[in-house]
Amino acid sequence: MGKRHSWTWTALTGLAGAGLASGPLSAAPPESLPAAQLDWQPWGETRPAGALCRGRYVMPDYRLPAPPGDKVASESDRAGSGEDGETRLDGEVLLRRGDAQLEAPRVRVPASRETAFAEGPLTLRDRNLLVRGASAEFSLKSDAASIDTAHYVAHEQRLRGDAVRLARLDGERYRLTEASFTTCEPGSDLWRLVGNDILLDRERGVGTAKHARLEVGKVPVFYWPWVRFPLDERRQTGLLWPILGLSADALDYAQPFYWNIAPDQDATITPRYISDRGLLLGGEYRYLFENHGGQIEGAYLADDDGDSDDEPSYEGEDRWYLDYRHAGRLEERTDYRLRYGAASDGSYFDDFGRDFGESETAYLARLAQVDHRGDTWQLQAKAQGYQKLDDPLEDEDKPFYRLPSLTADARWSQPSGFYQQWRSNVTYFWRDVDETALPDTERFDREAANGTRLHLAPATGWRWDESWGYLEPRVEWLATAYELDYGERDTDRDESLTRSVPVTSVDGGLVFERELALGGRDYRQTLEPRVNYAYVPARDQAEFPDFDTAERAFSWNQLWSPYRFSGSDRVGDLNRVSLGVESRLLADDSGRERLSLGIGQAYYLEDRTIDMAGDPDTLPADRDSYDYYLATRERSPLVTRADWQISDAWRARWQWLYDDHRERTESTSLGLQYLAPAGHVLNLGYRWQVQGFDPAEDEEDVANYNREEVDLSFALKASRQVDLIGRLLYDNTNDRALEQLAGVQWNDCCYGLQLVWREWVDDNDTANSIADDQTDRGIFLRFVFKGLGGVGGEADGYFQQAVPGYRAASLGRL
Numbered sequence: 032m033g034k035r036h037s038w039t040w041t042a043l044t045g046l047a048g049a050g051l052a053s054g055p056l057s058a059a060p061p062e063s064l065p066a067a068q069l070d071w072q073p074w075g076e077t078r079p080a081g082a083l084c085r086g087r088y089v090m091p092d093y094r095l096p097a098p099p100g101d102k103v104a105s106e107s108d109r110a111g112s113g114e115d116g117e118t119r120l121d122g123e124v125l126l127r128r129g130d131a132q133l134e135a136p137r138v139r140v141p142a143s144r145e146t147a148f149a150e151g152p153l154t155l156r157d158r159n160l161l162v163r164g165a166s167a168e169f170s171l172k173s174d175a176a177s178i179d180t181a182h183y184v185a186h187e188q189r190l191r192g193d194a195v196r197l198a199r200l201d202g203e204r205y206r207l208t209e210a211s212f213t214t215c216e217p218g219s220d221l222w223r224l225v226g227n228d229i230l231l232d233r234e235r236g237v238g239t240a241k242h243a244r245l246e247v248g249k250v251p252v253f254y255w256p257w258v259r260f261p262l263d264e265r266r267q268t269g270l271l272w273p274i275l276g277l278s279a280d281a282l283d284y285a286q287p288f289y290w291n292i293a294p295d296q297d298a299t300i301t302p303r304y305i306s307d308r309g310l311l312l313g314g315e316y317r318y319l320f321e322n323h324g325g326q327i328e329g330a331y332l333a334d335d336d337g338d339s340d341d342e343p344s345y346e347g348e349d350r351w352y353l354d355y356r357h358a359g360r361l362e363e364r365t366d367y368r369l370r371y372g373a374a375s376d377g378s379y380f381d382d383f384g385r386d387f388g389e390s391e392t393a394y395l396a397r398l399a400q401v402d403h404r405g406d407t408w409q410l411q412a413k414a415q416g417y418q419k420l421d422d423p424l425e426d427e428d429k430p431f432y433r434l435p436s437l438t439a440d441a442r443w444s445q446p447s448g449f450y451q452q453w454r455s456n457v458t459y460f461w462r463d464v465d466e467t468a469l470p471d472t473e474r475f476d477r478e479a480a481n482g483t484r485l486h487l488a489p490a491t492g493w494r495w496d497e498s499w500g501y502l503e504p505r506v507e508w509l510a511t512a513y514e515l516d517y518g519e520r521d522t523d524r525d526e527s528l529t530r531s532v533p534v535t536s537v538d539g540g541l542v543f544e545r546e547l548a549l550g551g552r553d554y555r556q557t558l559e560p561r562v563n564y565a566y567v568p569a570r571d572q573a574e575f576p577d578f579d580t581a582e583r584a585f586s587w588n589q590l591w592s593p594y595r596f597s598g599s600d601r602v603g604d605l606n607r608v609s610l611g612v613e614s615r616l617l618a619d620d621s622g623r624e625r626l627s628l629g630i631g632q633a634y635y636l637e638d639r640t641i642d643m644a645g646d647p648d649t650l651p652a653d654r655d656s657y658d659y660y661l662a663t664r665e666r667s668p669l670v671t672r673a674d675w676q677i678s679d680a681w682r683a684r685w686q687w688l689y690d691d692h693r694e695r696t697e698s699t700s701l702g703l704q705y706l707a708p709a710g711h712v713l714n715l716g717y718r719w720q721v722q723g724f725d726p727a728e729d730e731e732d733v734a735n736y737n738r739e740e741v742d743l744s745f746a747l748k749a750s751r752q753v754d755l756i757g758r759l760l761y762d763n764t765n766d767r768a769l770e771q772l773a774g775v776q777w778n779d780c781c782y783g784l785q786l787v788w789r790e791w792v793d794d795n796d797t798a799n800s801i802a803d804d805q806t807d808r809g810i811f812l813r814f815v816f817k818g819l820g821g822v823g824g825e826a827d828g829y830f831q832q833a834v835p836g837y838r839a840a841s842l843g844r845l
Contacts, residue, residue: 058209058227058242060193064182066217069191070161083751084216084780088186090159094134095127103128107138116142124149131157135167145172153178159186162197175199181207190214190818192223203233214818215781222247222782222816236265245816260819266291271299272820282306285313295319301330309336311350311383323359325369330383343378343422350383351375354395364405370398377422394419394430411438426464427478431578433458448495452507454488456599460578466520473644476522480576482515486599500541507534509602515576525574532602536565536593546619553619560612561631565593569604572645576600582643582726584698587672587686590631601645606636611670627674633667657723668697680707697721704836710748712836717741739763746830746837752779754840756787758833765801767792772833778840783815 066086073086098104108122118140126133135153140146147169155162155178164178181197184190194210206229213223226240238260245253259269268291276283285303292298301313313330332350339346352374360366372395374380380392400413416432436458444450461481469475492505513528540561547556580598583589590611595603611631615624639662640647651659668688675683681704688698698720705713720738744758753775760770774787790808794801815821830839 058225058244059195060209060211060225061180061182061195063191063193063217063220064163068163069182069184069217070186071217081751083778084189086216088161088184088189090156090161090186093127093132093156095125095132097127097129101128131155133167140171146170151180160184161186164197173201175201188214188818191217205231205233207231213781214816219781220246220249221779222819223249224819236261237267237269245819266297280307303330305383307336307338308332308382309334322361323357325355325357325359327353327355329353332383337382343376345376345378345382349375350379352379352395361401365401365403367401368398369400370396372396373418374420377420377424380420392420397432407441407443409438409440412436427469427475429462429464431460431462434461435459447493449493450491452488452490452492454490455486457483457485458578459483460576466518469520476517476520476524477574477576479517479520479522480515480524481518482513482526482576484578484599485512486510498542500539502537502539504537505535508532509534509599511599511602513575528574530570530572530575530602532567532570534565534567534593534602536563538563538591547616549616554625555617555619555622557615557617558612559614561591561610563591563609565605565607565609567593567602567605569640569647570602571647572601572641573647575645577643580643584725585667585670585688587629587631587670590633590667590670595639595641601641601643603641604637604639604647607633608636609633609667623676624674625676627672629672630670632669635665635667638663657721664692666692681705695721698724706836707748710746710754710838712744712746712834714742714744714835716743736764740769744834746834753777756830756834756837770833774830776830776839781817783813783817783821785811785813787811 070088070090071086072089074082078085095104095106104127105120105125107120107124109120111119111121113119120138120140122136124133124135124138126138133149133153133155135149135151137150139148139150149167149169151163151165151167153164153167155164155167161184162178163182165180167176167178169176175198177196177198179196181194183192183194183197190212191214192207192210192212194207196208197210198206198208200206207226208229209227210229211223211225213220215221215223223246224240224243225246226243228242229238229240231238240258240260241256243255243258244251255270259267261267261269266289269289271287271289274283274285274287283303283305285301287299287301290298290300296316296318298316299314303311303313305311309332311330311332313328315326315328317326318324329352335345335348335350337344337346352372354372355370357369358367374395395418397416397418398413400411400415403410412435414433414435416434417430419428419430421428436456438456439453440455441453442450443452459482464479466479469479487510488507490505490507492503495502509530509532511530515524515526515528517524517526538561540559543558545556547554577600578598580596580600582596582601582603583594589595590609593605595601595605609631610633611629613627613629615628616626617623618625638650640650642651642658642662650662653659668690671685671687671689673683673685677683683704684700684702686698686700687696689695690697696719699718701715701717703713703715705711718738718740720734722735722737725734739762741761741763742759743761745756747755749755754777756772756774756776758770758772759768761767762769768790770789770791772787772789774785777784788808788810790806793805793807794803813821831837
């Protein structure tokens with residue numbers, strides 16, 4: 032090659048642009064170039080583990096160094112001038128100004144020096160942008176430029192496209208004519224957006240297109256007369272993808288509109304048409320300021336067109352819901368939370384839904400809470416309540432409100448091992464019920480009460496702790512007082528009640544250790560015998576209300592706890608000695624626990640007379656009942672537990688409660704989990720509970736059969752792109768599947784897919800009967816075009832709930 036000619040000019044515009052393209056139904060962008068001409072490099076054997084694409088875009092080095100300032104550097108094989116003052120560069124022409132570089136076989140600059148013309152095939156590079164074209168025209172006085180038959184690649188965004196003409200208007204604004212856009216790798220046109228008149232504004236990060244169409248496999252599947260879309264991660268106001276649902280007799284179409292109000296505020300407005308219900312308008316507003324943030328969401332449907340034969344029927348009624356959440360910080364140690372939820376009726380979410388795969392929303396919470404964390408004192412003030420979403424909602428099923436609830440807790444410790452603890456709470460409990468309409472029984476006499484409860488729980492103890500053992504005697508005084516109001520109910524029950532109960536316990540244990548070699552590895556094994564004594568005398572609580580109390584099921588932790596009830600309305604009597612021993616196997620080099628085995632049993636020195644009825648002088652009347660046996664048994668079931676970290680991937684957990692008096696299993700649970708580094712997950716669970724083992728206050732919440740369930744779930748990373756998900760929850764007692772789920776998540780280079788089939792049983796909040804159980808089922812689909820958006824509701828959160836340990840990859844990630 033002959034001598035290269037170098038020039039320095041005073042001005043030449045660069046060209047840079049990236050974003051979406053779309054067009055009318057008749058738009059015909061040029062055919063795409065081969066991958067080799069689009070800076071595409073296959074990974075080969077160096078492909079990273081998480082890479083979804085088979086290659087990546089790599090911008091090569093510039094062929095000319097950047098000239099100073101706004102000057103333009105050039106090289107060419109030949110240079111000459113015409114009689115009219117025109118300058119011509121021929122051969123392999125290179126121009127460089129700032130980050131922009133032009134390669135072309137011929138460039139002409141007229142004598143006016145206002146415009147430059149390049150003949151192709153040409154290549155333009157600018158800030159991780161590649162544009163190849165047939166010819167180009169550049170202004171030497173402004174940023175204006177245009178390229179004909181353009182093929183463009185934005186390396187960082189991993190997008191590409193083709194346009195009959197790509198023009199730079201000014202600054203960072205570009206217009207594309209008959210253009211396409213896709214994030215699929217070269218050679219794949221699985222999807223692309225096609226249009227004619229597209230305006231891209233890189234400075235604002237937004238694009239618009241008229242008469243845009245979406246092609247899947249070059250088949251048009253959707254059309255927009257006008258569409259606005261983002262060019263980068265900045266949020267943009269505009270229409271989101273619609274959500275479409277079909278059933279045997281109804282069409283459900285929702286069209287969300289996103290409003291980017293400010294950097295710290297946004298909103299989504301969603302008109303939704305349901306053919307057998309009417310037009311529902313939903314919305315969500317979010318804000319995030321320096322010290323607080325929150326969101327409000329809701330929906331409204333005027334004059335429900337629902338079927339009058341439905342039970343219950345809402346034909347002609349207005350249906351709505353509202354849910355407001357707010358949280359913030361008043362100062363470094365003081366936080367606050369607000370929550371208010373309400374719905375027009377208890378069936379709203381059954382009829383209109385809320386989240387993927389959710390059969391119901393049982394409650395809507397209402398809360399105003401302030402927390403202060405001091406060095407010694409922990410303070411809390413809150414007002415709390417719920418709307419229980421049952422229809423009809425009986426008075427006895429309504430939850431209590433706390434209006435308000437004030438808590439003050441503190442702890443003091445001395446170097447000698449002594450400590451003092453203070454817990455206190457005062458709460459006013461209220462619910463809107465017709466006291467006279469409640470059933471005329473002793474239980475509902477108690478439940479008719481509203482009122483104030485003051486609960487004080489000072490405690491003192493001494494903790495002696497050495498590496499080889501510990502001892503902790505402790506005394507706690509539970510003092511409770513009530514001021515009650517029974518309204519119009521005819522009752523002679525006391526309205527002012529007090530109760531004082533001492534809770535005494537002594538807990539102690541020893542720790543023996545030895546070095547142990549197993550399987551060629553060194554471990555440290557411990558043997559830890561433990562003894563616990565607890566004494567709680569019986570106090571008459573028959574007149575006491577039940578605001579927030581439930582009896583606890585027996586477990587390993589209950590072996591060492593003196594509290595038989597949650598909440599403060601009942602204090603269970605107890606005179607018990609618990610004995611147990613635990614052995615742990617610790618990896619000697621890290622101290623990590625690999626195996627823990629425990630066995631223990633409690634021995635009762637007296638019967639337990641306090642139950643939810645609160646009468647200390649009587650035991651359950653039916654001597655053949657399971658409740659009577661639980662109150663009078665001399666020893667608890669034998670509790671055996673194991674937690675085994677088999678390997679880095681495998682873990683097993685087991686708990687077995689065996690009644691050695693009646694020689695039967697009362698409860699057992701077994702869990703086996705496999706978590707592979709590659710992403711595979713397997714969960715196998717088994718649960719057995721004898722009838723009545725898990726206590727509940729309301730009869731409808733107590734299963735009237737022995738419960739035997741098997742829970743199998745898995746997530747298989749079939750390939751880099753494909754996850755297979757499944758779950759089966761089987762009720763072996765009643766020979767039925769409580770939940771079945773099968774799903775696939777396909778996460779490819781330029782698109783993502785979630786397809787889920789789910790079938791589940793809704794027990795209608797009556798666990799003691801299966802006669803009114805209903806089976807629901809559905810198929811859920813979500814399709815994401817990466818860099819553009821997606822259709823359908825997200826299932827990621829539900830997958831992670833149904834398959835513990837599974838972490839779904841984001842479908843929107845490029």
